[in-house]
Amino acid sequence: MTTSTTGTTETSTRGHCMCGQTRWEFTGAPKWACYCHCDDCRRNCAAPVVAWLGVTRDNFRWTGEPVRTRQSSPGVHRHFCAECGSPMGFEADHYPGGMHLYAASMEDPGQFTPTFHVNYQSRLTWLGPEDDLPKHEGTLLHARPSPGAGPG
Ligand SMILES: [Zn+2]
Numbered sequence: 001m002t003t004s005t006t007g008t009t010e011t012s013t014r015g016h017c018m019c020g021q022t023r024w025e026f027t028g029a030p031k032w033a034c035y036c037h038c039d040d041c042r043r044n045c046a047a048p049v050v051a052w053l054g055v056t057r058d059n060f061r062w063t064g065e066p067v068r069t070r071q072s073s074p075g076v077h078r079h080f081c082a083e084c085g086s087p088m089g090f091e092a093d094h095y096p097g098g099m100h101l102y103a104a105s106m107e108d109p110g111q112f113t114p115t116f117h118v119n120y121q122s123r124l125t126w127l128g129p130e131d132d133l134p135k136h137e138g139t140l141l142h143a144r145p146s147p148g149a150g151p152g
């Protein structure tokens, strides 16, 4: 058993933007983890749905270059990478002491377990994991039908 002078033994979770300049870290477990289907989140990320995790501001810190921040509506602050523009965080006056982070920016986004949806009424109806469409591995290049395989 090791002794620590700081007493800090909590695990850290880290994340970063697409270019790697903007980085974050928090300790302990997220307070919640969900999907948001609202139009603002969707447009901010240009993604059909956004996966979020909520942490306490006291357990959170930016560790890379300073983020840029845009007030998207009164009291709502959206943080993004100054270099590559990746959305990185959300803070709002109506969520005091909280920092919302994008699950997809985690170092290992696979280590995320969403437990609920919000704004489900705004979901895109074409988005759904349960459908009968072909499932391709790899990129779009692998999803193209072979020549002559069209309908008819
Ligand atoms: Zn970046």
Ligand SMILES: [Zn+2]
Binding pocket: 036, 037, 038, 039, 040, 041, 042, 119
């Ligand atoms: Zn939203």
